[in-house]
Amino acid sequence: MKENKYGTKGDDILLDNKIEAKEILVKDLFDSKFLFRVPEYQRQFSWENDNFDQLFEDIKESLESEEDNYFLGSVILQVNEINLDGSGIYDIVDGQQRLTTITILLAVMRDLTNSTQAKATLQEKIYQKENEYMGTKEEVRIHVRDREKDFFRKYVLEEEGTKKATIKNNLSEPQQRIVTAIEVFRNKFYIDGAVNQKLLSNMIKYILNNCVLVYVKTGNFTSAFRLFSVLNDRGMPLATSDLLKSxxxxxxxxxxxxxxxxxxxxxxxxxxxxxxxxxxxxxxxxxxxxxxxxxxxxxxxxxxxxxxxxxxxxxxxxxxxxxxxxxxxxxxANIGISTNIEVKFYNLISIMRDFIPFSDWMVAFISFALKYPEESNLYNFLIILEKSYVINWIIGITTTKRIVETNRILQVIEKSKNAKEVFNDDVFDLNDYKNEVQRLLNDSLFYKMKFCKYILLRLDLYLCENSNINKCYKGTVSVEHVLPQNPKEDSEWTRTFDSNSRNELTHKLGNLVLLSRKKNSAANNIDFKEKIIKYYSNGITDFEITREIKDYSIWNHSSIQSRQVKQLNRILDIYYS
Structure with a gap:
């Protein structure tokens, strides 16, 4: 075996080809046989208030129920360095959230107890003292990531550290979570402003002597991560990114x-x-x-x-x-070139990103950008991509069919020799759907369709495309009816539109506008001329599609029908020109 200052190197021991699993008490895991490191490849400390609260309450409930043991979960360890007596340093492959949190809990109890013996016992679990006769050196029990190392030492590992004040606003997210854990655990032991020393003493004894973990250790990095891929942290399910990172x-x-x-x-x-x-x-x-x-x-x-x-x-x-x-x-939404194309790209990809409820188009865009990163190609591709996905959205293709269409586009991109080949491919030829698109846009229930708001925003963008201004459709954007959905019986609206006309026209494209506010049914019911003054004039609304309404002196059946034709022609110009 290869010698080093700790004894033998983990990769040279029998564990290199074997996996060892064992049940162990907290007092034995946090003892001289084990020193832990959180590898730099691990994600940051991620447990939050609810995790800390649940852990404490579960242990307390087990204590009060006089259960022999409480199972804290499992940890996966990779042997890093090991001594001849079996003690060593272990990388925490899985379980760092749990071990870090237990360390914080031990530190809080250490700083609250009035028992000198308990204080010394807990500090021994957290911090290994040097003992030249035992061959041990001074060392913290758990090394967290470098980014939090100094903070963790000051506020957790050092005696009285958990009593030190700190301002959360100045801290990183992992540091804030460490402070939150300290606060949660400290508060659990306070009753009427004083520490409940009886509860504290019982918890110390129970955690050390009755709380159990299962450790799984191996000397092989690949084996450790194979285990990591099938186990979860307690209360913190592994995301796909965690597994693939491993x-x-x-x-x-x-x-x-x-x-x-x-x-x-x-x-x-x-x-x-x-x-x-x-x-x-x-x-x-x-x-x-x-x-x-x-x-x-x-x-x-x-x-x-x-x-x-x-x-x-x-x-x-x-x-x-x-x-x-x-x-x-x-x-x-940055294309990287300072021209009017930059603004058009920004505006189009912004409404696609924020208002198309599926992300398949992003996959196709990224694939194209990987192969043809030139900025001059990206806007042209985005235009035809948006047409394809929006037309398919309008005609109601299923999610499965949309996935198939996305994969067809990806195959076209992969096989293409240049960007022009992609632009001209039949996969983007949607002329066969033009009549169906017209029918759906003319439907009397257009307002009820899922793509309604997007189409109105796209029309608004179309009306602004020569202004060279970045459009920002943020905050509340609501679709409003010019002819209200539920007009009062004695209003101008009921005199102008009979019930049949209202059924036919209320939800039509030609009767709809956009407003930057939540729906207000009372305001929506006011008469047309007052509505123009309050909601549709310049300076009142940011939407060109809404400002246009001021050009109408009255709002009747003919007004809606003429605007319907105008809006339909604009949409066809966008998607079929």
């Missing part, structure tokens, strides 16, 4: 692992875990170009990482490229 970092050579871990975490920090999971799904679709048949992790392992792309450095670089396109082109 699989990919395990495939990176050790001397490059930290760099690629930082790259992955930067993407996660920029986008958030939910958005990262979405991107991972996008990549799956771009690379496989088929309807999902298994869970996404299995498809990655069996299809993508089995011939399409190597896990590790290649995949993380690809993910980084996709994330940059998604962030810069889609989220920031």
């Amino acid at each position: 699989a990919n970092l395990s495939a990176v050579k050790e001397n490059n692992r930290k760099r690629y871990q930082m790259s992955w975490e930067q993407i996660e920090e920029d986008l958030g875990r939910d958005e990262l999971d979405k991107l991972i799904g996008f990549i799956r679709t771009i690379l496989i170009k088929e309807k999902p048949r298994k869970n996404i992790v299995d498809e990655y392992n069996q299809m993508i990482f089995n011939g399409i792309m190597e896990p590790g450095e290649e995949y993380i670089q690809y993910l980084d490229e996709v994330a940059n396109i998604y962030k810069e082109r889609i989220l920031n």
